[in-house]
Each structure stands twice: as structure tokens, then as C-alpha cells.
Amino acid sequence: MAEPLIRVRGLEKVYRVGDNRVVALAGVSLEVGRGEFVAIMGPSGSGKSTFMNLIGCLDRPTAGEYWLDGQAIAALPADALAAVRNRHVGFVFQSFNLLARTSAAENVELPLVYAGVTARERHTRAREMLARVGLADRAGHLPQQLSGGQQQRVAIARALVTRPSLILADEPTGALDSRTSLEIMALFQALNRQGMTVVIVTHEPDVARFAHRALRFLDGRVVADEHTAAPADAERLLVGDAVPA
Amino acid sequence: MNFAALTRVALRALSVNKLRSALTMLGIIIGVAAVIVMIAVGAGAQARVEAQIRALGSNLLMVLSGARTQGGVRLGVGSNLTLSEDDAIAINREIAEALAAPALRGGAQVVWGNSNWATQIYGTTPEYLGVREWTLESGRVFESAEMSGAGKVCVVGQTVVRELFGGADPLGQVIRIKRVPFTVIGVLGTKGQSMIGTDQDDIILVPIATARSRVLGTASLAKQRAVSTIWVKVAEGYDTKRVEEQVRALLRQRHRLQPGAEDDFSLRNLAELMAAQEASSRVLALLLAAVASVSLVVGGIGIMNIMLVSVTERTREIGLRMAVGARTRDILGQFLVEAVTLSLIGGLIGVLLGVGAALAVARFAGWQVLLSGEAVALAVAFALAIGVFFGFYPARRAARLNPVEALRFE
Numbered sequence: 288m289a290e291p292l293i294r295v296r297g298l299e300k301v302y303r304v305g306d307n308r309v310v311a312l313a314g315v316s317l318e319v320g321r322g323e324f325v326a327i328m329g330p331s332g333s334g335k336s337t338f339m340n341l342i343g344c345l346d347r348p349t350a351g352e353y354w355l356d357g358q359a360i361a362a363l364p365a366d367a368l369a370a371v372r373n374r375h376v377g378f379v380f381q382s383f384n385l386l387a388r389t390s391a392a393e394n395v396e397l398p399l400v401y402a403g404v405t406a407r408e409r410h411t412r413a414r415e416m417l418a419r420v421g422l423a424d425r426a427g428h429l430p431q432q433l434s435g436g437q438q439q440r441v442a443i444a445r446a447l448v449t450r451p452s453l454i455l456a457d458e459p460t461g462a463l464d465s466r467t468s469l470e471i472m473a474l475f476q477a478l479n480r481q482g483m484t485v486v487i488v489t490h491e492p493d494v495a496r497f498a499h500r501a502l503r504f505l506d507g508r509v510v511a512d513e514h515t516a517a518p519a520d521a522e523r524l525l526v527g528d529a530v531p532a
Numbered sequence: 533m534n535f536a537a538l539t540r541v542a543l544r545a546l547s548v549n550k551l552r553s554a555l556t557m558l559g560i561i562i563g564v565a566a567v568i569v570m571i572a573v574g575a576g577a578q579a580r581v582e583a584q585i586r587a588l589g590s591n592l593l594m595v596l597s598g599a600r601t602q603g604g605v606r607l608g609v610g611s612n613l614t615l616s617e618d619d620a621i622a623i624n625r626e627i628a629e630a631l632a633a634p635a636l637r638g639g640a641q642v643v644w645g646n647s648n649w650a651t652q653i654y655g656t657t658p659e660y661l662g663v664r665e666w667t668l669e670s671g672r673v674f675e676s677a678e679m680s681g682a683g684k685v686c687v688v689g690q691t692v693v694r695e696l697f698g699g700a701d702p703l704g705q706v707i708r709i710k711r712v713p714f715t716v717i718g719v720l721g722t723k724g725q726s727m728i729g730t731d732q733d734d735i736i737l738v739p740i741a742t743a744r745s746r747v748l749g750t751a752s753l754a755k756q757r758a759v760s761t762i763w764v765k766v767a768e769g770y771d772t773k774r775v776e777e778q779v780r781a782l783l784r785q786r787h788r789l790q791p792g793a794e795d796d797f798s799l800r801n802l803a804e805l806m807a808a809q810e811a812s813s814r815v816l817a818l819l820l821a822a823v824a825s826v827s828l829v830v831g832g833i834g835i836m837n838i839m840l841v842s843v844t845e846r847t848r849e850i851g852l853r854m855a856v857g858a859r860t861r862d863i864l865g866q867f868l869v870e871a872v873t874l875s876l877i878g879g880l881i882g883v884l885l886g887v888g889a890a891l892a893v894a895r896f897a898g899w900q901v902l903l904s905g906e907a908v909a910l911a912v913a914f915a916l917a918i919g920v921f922f923g924f925y926p927a928r929r930a931a932r933l934n935p936v937e938a939l940r941f942e
Contacts (some may be wrong), residue, residue: 345855345935366859373857378937386850388548401857402535445856 291356292452292484293319293342298351300337300507311337313507314374321452324479324518326495327488329504336457338504339488343376343455344368355451368461373402377446379456381440385430385445391417392426395444402449416444420474436467441523443474447483454478456487460494466525473521497521535869542870545842555836557878559831560915563890567911568903572890574817574900581813587724587732591772592663593630593764593779593802595619597813613758614787614796617740620762622786624659625843628776629770633660634759636740638748638894642696644707649696652735653709655743663765664723671703671718674739682741687718691734712746713752716737774804812925825914831878832918839871839926850930851938864931871923873915879915882906 300312312334319325329335341353342345344360347368353360355375363371377398385394395413397502404412420440430438439459446454456475460468464523476497479485481514487498495501503511546553609821615634623632623772636655641648653661658673671687686707693702702716723732738747740759766775780799789794843850850863887903894901 291837340936343855345939366861369854369857369859372855378855384848384855384939386849386852388544397853398856399860401853401859449857 289321290354291318291320292356292415293317293351294325294354295342296352298338298341298353300334300341300346301349304478310507311346311499312341315507315509317502317509317512321484322479322482323484323500324476324498325486325497326493327486327504328490328492328501330490331350333504334507335488335504337507339457339486340456342453342486343378344371345476369401373398374449375452377443377449377451377454379439379442379446379459380455381458381461382464383430383435383439383442385441387430390427390429390431391422391441391444394430394441395448397445400404412448413444416448417441419447435463436470438465439467439471440474443471443478447478452484454483454485456485458489459487459500460489460491468494469521469525473525476521537864538869539873541866542873545846545870546873551626552838555609556834556874557881559834560604560875560918561831561882561885563824563828563831563918564577564879564915565886566827566906567821567914568883568886569889569901570820570824571907571910572816572879572886572901573893573899573901574813574820575904575907576894576900578810578813578817579902580900581806581810582651582707583724584726585810586801587726591766591768591770593766593772594800594802595762595764595783596798596800597758597760598798610713613760615759615762617757619783619786620657620759621693622782622926623762623764626782627775629715629731630769630775630779631659631663631765631767632656633663633763634740635660635761635763636743636748636759637761638743640710640747642707642709642736644696644702644705647696647698649692651692651696652927653743653747653749654735655740657740657852658875660763661674661720663763665765666723667721669719669721671716673737679739679741682745683739684712684714684742684746685717685739686714687737688716689735689737690722691731692736693719695734708745709736709738752814766803772801776801795853801809826910828914828918832875832922835871835874835919836922836926838874839867839923840929842870843867843926843930845929847933847938847941850860850933851935851941854933854935855939860931863926863933867927867930868920871927872919875915875919875923876912882915883912885910 293382295318296316298312298315302311315334315338320497324337327335327338330338337346341348342355344355344363345368347351348361351361355371356465358371360368369509376433392410392413396409399409399412412428414423420443422437422444422480425433425437425441430441433441436489459475460471463471472494475485475487489495489496499515499518501511501515502509503513595615617634620632620634623630633656638653639650640653641650660666661668661673668687669690673687674683674685677683686709688696688702693699695840696702696707697705702719705716706713707716708714720733720735720737763778764775766772776799780795783797784795789796853863874894887908890903891903893899
């Protein structure tokens, strides 16, 4: 069997708040294969955000093992983690996190700057990615000149630009209206169909129905791992929405 | 990220809060300008003192005749002419590293054609020029026949040339000093002002014997060969203090003073006096620069303050940059370059302002200032160092942020 993209064993994260130990993650073991579309669900405090930070290499576990693309991550030093994030993980956030007063194209280029890619190639690849999310004509726009949905598309282009093996989205539709949310989910589904592994953290079942697999967290543990053979198709819902019955 | 890219990012970040950046720079601008002005003023004062030392002649000793007490009234230095020309000859003969010239001094009205001028008459020997490091602009000094035969020849200073001759060539002209005709055989070069501001070029040199018998003296003085002053120059590279003691010992021996008896002359070490003044002006210049650098340090604290605010404001940006792959040194470099850009731009503006202010001081206050490339380079380097020093702590704070917490920061 091929090596899964994500493999975690006994992953634990314990925070110290004063004298109290807060167990955010109490031993999680699971695998996510290449090309999967996974929704991570659970109420706040269930450990889903902590789990996402760990598999996104933003944080280190208190105990347990983590392999991303076959590489052991848990014990890597900070700068090595930065390199892994740069090459293997693309982040999409609820609040977009675009740099203000910086054009869409330059925002998309940012990860390539830290990857040491030349300016000429950065420009080419940024334009390419903006075209892929349908914003080829907005390259020179500043974030404040773009709608919420467009800003999130720019953020997705930025996540894709280093050709990562994994897209990690934290409540990507949390700040968007329902129609724009559908558009964003359609984009994720399209990327997934092209082979990209997508992991979305959400507390909305409405968002989770577009994934093939749903992981439910509660009190720092995975309490359910559900597979759906035929998830909802956001593209079709959009078309259906546009043409009222 | 390379340096050029970091600088671009820094300039963009600074241009977001233009007023804030400008106010932060102001501290450095004022600091650098103050350092440059203070160094220029201090160096100017020092250069003036050095010029005065050069004008006086370096390594100079002055022997003055002693004081006389007449009926309980002490008459002051020079009232008793205890020194003689032979003392000067003895110094020249006995002390190899000393060059001595005796001098008799007095004022007189001088007439040439229908112009006249009151000036100082100096009876001395040709050695005087060597002692004072004074050059001849034209002509010659006294010959030995003129010295021994009380020849009626003179060498005139630049002020006399201007005032008496009105710029005409004085060589070969005959002037009258106290009604005695003298032929001008030489013209002195310009010496300028003395330390206390007297015009050293307002002078006429005559052979000492002539001065004594024809101009200044009386018949009794003529017999004694007495002089009021002996100038002594210590050869370059010798300790003036040691030569001073040698001269003192020689004169005491010649004047037959018992051990324990007071000197009947006074010895002044002008070189030491000058050196003391030079040292004090150097200390003053240093002090001025030090006070000015305090304002630079205060400017640096301003930079640190604003950089800390900036790091806090941009916590989410830092988190995002870390999430997309910025390493510790990328973040450190970004904020360090930002701080250094602030201090360097401030420093360059400060240089312009400081040079302008120094020139204005020279022009309007009439002070002598001395601008040097070293001072400017020093001030800019200091500003740069301030940027690095005070920028490092905020930058390290940014680089050490936890990406998870930085991304969650509101």
C-alpha cells in the first residue's frame, strides 16, 4: 500500500495554563490518503484547530508521531518546519490574511519569495495561479478593492502557488455569504478533482457535505470517521441556484 | 529574501505610516545634525588654537628679566634688566638643542615720506626669525657687520608695509624711526594674530645694538648689553621641559646665584601653555560631540519604541509570513532592515541638515567651523549602529513569535 500523505500516531497536545493542564488533543491516530477531501468537524474546544495546527506544521505535538509525505515532522526544529510549510502545505484562513496595500499578484507571490524563486518566475507562476482561481484580470488590484469571495480566491491562489501536497483550510467560508461560500467550495472541489488533497476545518455541516470524508472531534479525540461515496456537488448547486425551478 | 527585497518591503511598511516614520526619524535627524555641528565647531576651535601655536612658533621658551624692588615697591617683571646679550650667546653655545635670540622692545613713531605710523620696534639678532619660525617675504636679515656696527637697517612687518608704505615696495626705502634714518632691507611674511589678539605683523626689527643706542636705550644700557627678553626655541623632537631646566641652570650659574636663592629672571614655557590650551579645546570638542551623541541615543530609543509598536500591530502579518514559510531569520531581517532604513534615512537627512547648520553657524555667528568627511562618516556610521542596536530587540521579538498565536492575534 502506498504511503499515505498524512499519518499520525498517538498525537497529543497539552497546554499549561497557570497550574492547569489543558489537554487539547488526547492521542489521535489516523491517516489521510493522497487526493482525499476531508472535513474536520467538532464544536469549539474539541481539538480540531489544534489538530489542524499540528498537521499544518505550525505547532509541535507534546507527544506522538507525525509523517507528512513520508517525512517525520514531530521533532523538526522551527526553521525546518518553516521549510515544510513553504513546500508542502498551503493555508487558507477564515479572514483571508492577505497583506494590505499589496497587490493580489504580490500576495500570491509571497510564499515563492521565501522559497527563493526568482522574480521573473514568481510573476509567471502568480499570474498562472490567479488565472486558475478565475482572477486573471485582478492581478494588480489591492485586497481592499476586492470582494470577500475574490479575496479568498487570492488566498487560495497563494496556497497553491508553491504546488503543495496539501491544502489546509480553516473555516474558509466563515466570513462569506452562502452563495460565495458555494463558489469557494466549488473551487475546492475542482482542485480536489485535479488531485489535490484538501482538508477543511469547519463547524458547519453545510460545508462538510461537500467532502468525501468527515472526521468528528470531541474532547481531543476523533469520535467518528465517516466516508461518503457521493458528496454534494457545489458546482451543480450553483447552477441550480442560478436557474430557479 | 535578499537585501534589496527586504529594503523594498521596509520602505513600503514605513510609507504606510508616513507621519509616524518621519517623527521617529526626527530623533535621528536631530542627533546626527547635532553631532556634525558640534564636531565642526569643536574642530574649528581646535584648528584656531593650532594656528595660533603655529603663528607663535612651536616649542618656545621665553626668559624675562627679573623684578626690581625700589624702596619697598616691587616694580614687576622687566624692571630690572638682569639678562644680557651674552646670556643669549651662552645659551646658543652651551645648549645644543636650543636656539636663543635676545630682544629689546619699545614703541616708536615711524615716518616715511609724508606718512607716519606708531609701531613696535624690536631690537634683536638674525636668530629671532629662526626662533619664531618667521619667514622673509623678500630681502634679507642683518649681516654680522650691521650687527656689530649698529647698522641703521631694518626689517618691516606686513602691517607696517600696508600702513606706512600703502602697499608700495618698501625694499631700499629709507624710513625714520625717532628721527634716525633706517634703510629697509627685508620684509617679513604674514604671521597673523597672537593668542591674545595682538597683531604680530605690526613690527619693525632692527639690530639689537642699533636699537639700544639709537632708538630705545640710554648710554648706561649700552654699556651693560642688557636685554629685556631672550626667546629660546627648542629643536624639534627635544623635551622642552628638560631644555627649560638646562637654560635655568646655565643662567643661574652665569648670574652667580647661590643655591636656594630666587631666580633673578622668569622662565615661561609657551609650548606648555599652548599645549594646555590645545588639550582643553580638544576636551571641549569631545564633550560637545558626546552631548550630541546622547541625542542620537535618544533617537535610537524612539526607533525601538516605534518598532515595538509596529511588531505588535503586524502580529498577524508576521504569523501569515511564518505560515507561508518565512524562517526566523527572514522575519528578523525584515524588521531589522526596517529599523536600519529608518535610522539611515534619518542619518542622511541629518547630514544635510548638520552641514547646512554648520555653514550657517560659520556665516552668521562668525565662528570658525571645520567640516570633515570623517566626522560625517562617523555620524552616519553611528546612526547605522543605533538602528541595528535598537532595532534588534523588536526584530528578535517578532522572529520569536509563535505562528499559531500570531495568526490568532486580534
